Amino acid sequence: MLPERFATWFADRGWSIHPHQQEMLERKDDPALLLIAPTGGGKTLAGFLPTLVELEDGAHEGIHTIYVSPLKALANDIKRNLATPIAEMALPIRVEDRTGDTSQTRRKRQRADPPHVLLTTPESLALLLSYEDAPRIFRGLRRVIVDEIHALAENKRGDQLMLLLGRLQTLVPGMRRVGLSATVEDPEAMADRLRFHPDPCTIVLADPGPEPDIAMLTSPDPPPWAGGGGRYAIPAILDEVRRHTTTLIFHNTRAQAEIFFHALWLANEDDLPIGIHHGSLSREQRQRVEAAMAEGELRAIVCTASLDLGIDWGDVDLVIQIGAPKNVKRLVQRIGRANHRYNAPSKALLVPANRFEVLECVAALDAVRERDLDGIPPGPGGRDVLCQHILLTAAAGPFDADALYGEVHRTGCYTHVTRPEFDACLHFTATGGYALRAYDRYQRIREIAPGRWALRDPRQARRIRINLGTIMDTDVMKVRLKNRLGGAPLGEVEEGFANSLVPGDTFLMAGRVVRYVNTRELTVEVTRNPSKEPRIATYIGLKFATSTELVDRVYDILHHGHPDLPAHTVGWLALQKRRSHLPTRDRILVESFEMDAREHTAIYAFAGRNAMQTLGILLTKRMEEAGLDPLGFVATDYALGIWGLERLRDPAPLFTLENLQDGLDRWLNQNQLMKRTFRKAATIAGLLDRNTAQGRRSGRQATFSSDILYDTLMKYEPDHLILDITREEAMRGLVDFARIEEMLSRTEGRVDHVELDRPSPFAAPLFLERGRVPVEGAGRERLIMEEAGALLEAAGLDPSGVPEKPYADAG
Amino acid sequence: MEHVRNGYGFDLAGARLVALPSGALLWPEQSMLVVSDLHLGKSERMARRGGALLPPYETRETLDRLAQDVARHDPGTVVCLGDSFDDLPAAHALQGEDVLALGRLMANRRWVWVEGNHDPGPLPFGGLQMAELPVRQVTFRHIAKPGTSGEVSGHYHPKASIRTRGAGVSRACFLIDRTRVVMPSFGTYTGGLHAHSDELTALMRPDALAVLLGPVPQPIPMPRGA
Structure with a gap:
């Protein structure tokens, strides 16, 4: 089964092929495969091995495999990881990534001369499929690998990706699908989402590996009665950082990460190199931290979900989770960030931010030990995404409504969509779908022959492409240091927060206190200001909901107690009972x-x-x-x-x-x-x-x-x-x-x-x-009335013409 | 005219004016109602230019709100202070129902269209069209001229933020100082420019007020930029 060249390569490295890698190879012609393997379990290689084998003879032309991941950085990382076996086995395979960060020139070249393996994100794939030459670009496609599929199954990015796979399947009927994940609570449901109905999907399970080494962090100080962020534990956390090579310190929200980083930096007397990484920081800021981490220059990184997924940056040997892990699956994912070696346990510490969270942490530790993953079953695909998909299809060229409906109807998360529902989406994309038929003249797409639809104005395609994607970033504003040269970008804040700022307000951004100066276009201009007590910027960042499984566990602990509850928590429960x-x-x-x-x-x-x-x-x-x-x-x-x-x-x-x-x-x-x-x-x-x-x-x-x-x-x-x-x-x-x-x-x-x-x-x-x-x-x-009065009074304002009371008699 | 309950009264160049909760301005002595930046036909214009297909109801909504003010105060004169239409073709493309609604409002009163940057040129409706309208010591024009006094203008769609205990609130507002008034936009699909922007900070005197729209208009010191 394993070609000579590959067998030798494995042997030379003293490796033997894992059973799940072998099975993925044997089943490579199944229409869909879902592999569930722990972090560090050779999951990526298992996904790519069939592709590497199929491309070994150098006969294939054009794209053979598309790899889709939820993170741009992951695509980069995989490129690095594939480079080694390809180079060492001298395989005639060209691997390239294509994400939002890829330059225009390179993207153009990739369309003209696609690589064998294309590493990309759902958004970039959507863009590729919106071009007229999509059938040509994807002509030789044999396989699509979806990595971290659990992270794409819970949201609209996943809905969109599955619709895109349907498009690809129509263009290349023989295309096979591979899903990879470390944490899936319901493999059957996931497989059902991945497959193109009625084709089946095979589930491949790897050995789950050793138990992680996890505990609650014990610090001399109990958590505070109230509040979040875990600042009380900073001395104990710094001790742990000193004892380990690289520590990831996870927070549930970006705002908390900012506050914590600020406090950690003030307490960092040894000047340990520590960085911060979250989704609202500018790309420049994040890349600087990622590079430093890869070089092993950082001892700790304060981060959020932006580092949840499988990137091997540096030698992480400890994960600290600050605040209650709201769901067990995510906790397991984060724990997996430590120690990317198969058969070595990952090490993690949980830090409850307040006493209520002690209960949640105890509950979560139980759940992890019992491998009791939780999660909300993925819902049906969103019709808003379907509307966008219709526009995307139109941007690529005229289409048959019947055929498109057939394709949508075979997609896992859209099998429920009825023809009238589909037609309503179609008409919405055409005219806006209003009862008042105001836009019939300005239809975006129109029926050029019975059942056949096309863009009214081909120039609309550009506008459709600009608006592709399901990640919402329209309600954020960029934050930039104000200086004569334009100033360095720091990150972004919610538009609502930006609108509430008045000049002189201070807030935390990228770990420093900044003062609001002005808003220009979409940019919030700030200056540095270390002196004042900052407000906390608000971010769109995911707000995790505690899973019902964890809520139930907490509930039981509240009533029956738990041997792991610290004395202060027991005392706190007693106090609540008394008061x-x-x-x-x-x-x-x-x-x-x-x-x-x-x-x-x-x-x-x-x-x-x-x-x-x-x-x-x-x-x-x-x-x-x-x-x-x-x-x-x-x-x-x-x-x-x-x-x-x-x-x-x-x-x-x-x-x-x-x-x-x-x-x-x-x-x-x-x-x-x-x-x-x-x-x-x-x-x-x-x-x-x-x-x-x-x-x-x-x-x-x-x-x-x-x-x-x-x-x-x-x-x-x-x-x-x-x-x-x-x-x-x-x-x-x-x-x-x-x-x-x-x-x-x-x-x-x-x-x-x-x-x-x-x-x-x-x-x-x-x-x-x-x-x-x-x-x-x-x-x-x-x-508002009170505040307005106070402001006028404070300003000592009695401008001419302002009467004592609101004008009451205009006669 | 009827009594104005929830208005904010002030003097400008000897004229007693009232800022209404809706964003309209009332000059009771002249029986005059002033509204600015209606931007009628905005959704039609966007669709025509290949933009978003927004709910095509904003003209009806804007005229409805104007009709409420007109019914309440029954002014002898209505002044639309520029950018009444999102552009001239939008004025011509106004649909039957909206044209009728506008006609009902204009009937039996003096109606003045002051030209704005969006709608310069002849309009297909009755009423007077003027570049600016002087009434006694007060001049009504679309875009403020720095250095003048006794001026009522629109154009900027000013808004201002106020911090209450819980959260910041941002609202459309009148900007008022002893020499001029900048009116908020009356149109439904219109955004705003912060009072603390450079243009408005430069335009208004240091002791200017921002009168926030709401059930009862609220005066605050105008937030200013650096």
Whole structure:
């Protein structure tokens, strides 16, 4: 089976082929293969071995294999890893990468003369498939390898990739699919997603390897009562960094990584070389850190999900996870970053950021030891992505609607799409899909013959290509140091955060404190300012939801205790019990107290973050109606915190199904989360231009918030396709109303209301959670009025013509 | 005219003016209502130029809001302070229902179209068209002329941020000092320029106010750039 040249190469290195590598080779002609192998288990080689063997004789022309990974950097890394066997066996194989970072000249050359193996990302593949010459480019394609497939199965990038594979399969019917992953909780479901129905997908399982060496970090100081970020443990963490070669310090959010890095740097008396890496830093900043890491120059890197996936940079021998790992699968993935050697255990430490997280960490350690992976089953593919896919297909040339529907219908995550649903997407891409047929003259695509569609204006193809992709970066603004030469790019912040800045405000960026000067076009200009206490920038970064499996484990620990619980946590639980109650499974606990001149309500219902968030939406709506002037809320997997101007006196009547259900539709249509979901769906589907930069450059006052489009569409055409998609996404992801119903039937109206003179031990961390959602209403108007008065007074302003009171009688 | 409850009153060159919650400006003594930057037909223009196919309802929405102000205050004169249409072809492409709505608003009152940079040239509707409109000591023009006084203009779509306890809020606003007023945009699909941008900071006097739109317009010291 293994050709001579390969057998010799393995033997020369003293290696023997792993059983799973052998099996991948034997099954190389299966239409689809899903390999699940641990990090360091020769997974990449297993995926590429069949390709290397097939290309050995040098007879193949053009692209043979496309490798798709979720990270540009991973493509780079794989190129390096393939270079060794190809060089040592003198194989006649050309390997090239093509990502957003690839130069125009090289991309052009690659289209004219494609390499044998092309390493790319879903977005770059989409772009390639949008060209008229796609059939020629992909003519000789034999195999597509999707690496880290679990990371692409949970989101719209995965939906898009699967549609692209359908396109490729139509262009090259013999194409075979290979999926690679280290962590898949449900291999059958993943295989079902990967295969082109009704073709089968074979699952290949490798030996999972040794147990990881994982524990909770013990530091002399217990975690704080409240807060996140794990700053209390910095001395103990620095000790660990000193004891290891390279340590990765993972955080759950970019903001926390920034704060932690800042604090770590202040405590770093030995001047250990430490870097920071996250998705909101500029490419220059990140590449500098990656290069230093590869050279072994860094002892520690503070990072986020941006380093989750399998890149071998440097000799990482310890992984520290700060804050509770919200899901076991991700934790396992992160632990795998340490020690990329098969049969050597990975070493990892968990640092709970506060006492509540101690419970989550204990639960997560149990789950990892029991290999109990969790995760949300991947949902059906998004119709917004389908709309984009139709545009992409049109950009490449005229197409038959019947054939395209057939292809979509055979794609794992789109088998559910009916023909009328597909047609609605088709008409949306053509005319915008409005009842008012205002744009018939300006159709984007039109029917040139029965069932055959093409771009009305071929120049539209360019606009479609610019807007390809499902990663949302339209609501961020670049941050740049202001100086005469234009200034170094530092990274980016959320547009909403940028808009809230006034000159003189300070915030943390790329590990330093900067002062806001001005906003120019899409760039926030800052200067360095080490003196002032910074605000915290907000980032789009993933907000992990704790999996239901972990929530359940925490729940059990809360009630039955756990031998691994530290004494301080046991004491904290006892304190909560004394001051208030410990939440129980069959009752809802509500605490009320005043803090910072605001009335606070904490509700413990353990329904998971999305459901708790929905509960927040519904309860604040009811409170607004009751004149309690709620100002905002924050939701965790366990609890909901609401603050406002008046106290909630009688919570029990709020928790009835009729009451909540009644408010759902009405409120859903109004809230910010819906608007954010709308913005995303509208951009992906092509209703909004992704690249708003150009528009803004030509005249800043000409662009406007997508919220206005949402409001207008809601008012004049509430049944529009994009609103339908928005609602569907909201009901599934953010609303999770089924879990509220489950919680209500479990508690059957049993509500314990406790009024306190200060936050309970459980409530304190709750109100420091990130992800606060403001409530627009009477309370907000009251605050603006107060703040405006205070500002005028502080400025000593009594400008001519401003009367004592608002003008009341215009006669 | 009716009583103005939630307005913000101020003096400009001896004229008593009221900034309304909607972003319109009222001059009760002259029975005059002023709105700026309606940008009617914006979605049509975008589609025509190969851009996004936005919900084609913004003209109706803008005219609806204008109709509410007109009904409430029943002004003898309505002044549209420039950029009333997103461009001239957009004015010509206005659909039947919208044309009727505009006609109803214009009936039985004096209507002045001040020209803007988006809509210079003859419009297919009645009313007076002027480069600028002087009324007593006050001049209405689309783009502010630095150094003048007693001026009401639009063009910049000013907005301003205010920090409340919970979060920052950014809203469209009037900019007002003792020499001039810069009006917010009244159009539905229009964005804004921060008051602390260089242009607006240079234009307005140091003691200028930003009056934020909302159920009750709120004056704050105008946020200024460096």
